[in-house]
Amino acid sequence: MKTKQVKKCYFCANNLEVDYKDTRTLRKFVNFFMKILPGSRTGVCAWHQRKLSEAIKRSRVMALLAATHK
Amino acid sequence: MSKTKSVAAKHYEILFILPNKFTDDEAKKVTEQVEEKIVAVSGKITHREYWGKKRLAYKIKGNAFGYYALLEFDLEGIYLAKINQELRLFTEVLRHQIVVKKPKTEEQLAKEQKIRVKIASKKAAEVRQEQEEKNKSAETSSPSDKKEDKRTKLKDLDDKLDDILSASDLIK
Numbered sequence: 001m002k003t004k005q006v007k008k009c010y011f012c013a014n015n016l017e018v019d020y021k022d023t024r025t026l027r028k029f030v031n032f033f034m035k036i037l038p039g040s041r042t043g044v045c046a047w048h049q050r051k052l053s054e055a056i057k058r059s060r061v062m063a064l065l066a067a068t069h070k
Numbered sequence: 071m072s073k074t075k076s077v078a079a080k081h082y083e084i085l086f087i088l089p090n091k092f093t094d095d096e097a098k099k100v101t102e103q104v105e106e107k108i109v110a111v112s113g114k115i116t117h118r119e120y121w122g123k124k125r126l127a128y129k130i131k132g133n134a135f136g137y138y139a140l141l142e143f144d145l146e147g148i149y150l151a152k153i154n155q156e157l158r159l160f161t162e163v164l165r166h167q168i169v170v171k172k173p174k175t176e177e178q179l180a181k182e183q184k185i186r187v188k189i190a191s192k193k194a195a196e197v198r199q200e201q202e203e204k205n206k207s208a209e210t211s212s213p214s215d216k217k218e219d220k221r222t223k224l225k226d227l228d229d230k231l232d233d234i235l236s237a238s239d240l241i242k
Contacts, residue, residue, distance in 0.1 A: 015185045020169070021085070021140075062085055062167055063126040063136070 008043030011052075018051040020058035023065055030056060034066050079114075079144045081173050086157070086166035087126070087136040094122070097137035100162045105141065107156055111149040117142035130164050142171065 010028070011018060020026070029037050029044065029052055036056055039049040059065040086104065088097045098120065105115055121138035130136070145153070150168065157166045174182075 015182065015189060058167065058169070060127075062165065063087065063128055063130060066127040 009045040009048055010043070011048040012045055018048060018055045020055040020062075021064065023059060026052075026056055026059055026065060030065070033069050079146050081116075081142065081144055081171050082150070082168050083171040084108075084141050084143070084166060084168045086139055087130065087164040088139070088162065089131070089164050090123075090133045090135045090137075092137065092162075094137070097139075101139040101141075104139070104157070104160075104163065107160070108141065108143050108145065108153060111145070111152055113143045113145040113149070113153070115141055115143045133164065136164055 010016070010025075016025070029042050031037055036053055039046060044052060056065060060067045084104075088100055092100065101118075101120065105118075108115060117140075119140035121140065123135055124138050126134060126136050154168060157163055
């Protein structure tokens with residue numbers, strides 16, 4: 001019997017768009033050293049992971065997210 | 071920041087930071103200046119947001135705080151480079167970023183609304199199920215009755231014991 005696959009991707013499951021201004025959600029996909037976490041660890045699908053990495057980099061440019069921890 | 075030069079107007083979004091040396095009113099005036107710059111090259115501003123003073127994630131030119139402002143506008147692609155260059159030379163703006171933003175069509179909006187309704191109904195169903203399960207478990211287990219039963223039994227036993235002990239012919 002096939003087991004039912006659970007959709008893990010945060011953005012797919014909640015029907016959200018990746019936004020570079022929304023730092024509170026972006027912060028979830030970054031570790032203590034402010035490095036971008038891999039999709040394999042956070043469960044984000046490949047399509048959203050591409051948008052996510054772009055968004056995190058954009059928010060770093062605008063000083064919304066730090067590039068490193070202090 | 072796309073480098074393609076299209077003639078048709080596109081929808082853009084700009085976010086910029088103003089330095090901490092301004093007061094709140096002055097910062098608002100500077101945002102108006104930026105708006106004028108966009109309008110001057112036949113841009114059409116569709117949305118304005120003023121976030122106010124915020125702490126920067128890192129210092130930019132010695133500023134730990136800055137005023138954020140966001141504008142959405144329609145502009146022909148040819149003029150984008152011009153605006154970018156002008157804002158870079160405009161010393162009142164610490165930093166800016168222009169991003170292409172696709173306006174949503176009605177079809178997309180309808181689709182999203184459908185999905186939202188689906189998710190909401192799913193969640194509601196889950197909550198209902200949980201409540202039903204709770205009710206069931208409450209019905210099956212009634213611990214107070216059982217305790218009473220035990221107590222009554224004990225009382226009966228005590229009474230019987232008393233009867234037996236009080237009987238005088240037990241010892242003889």
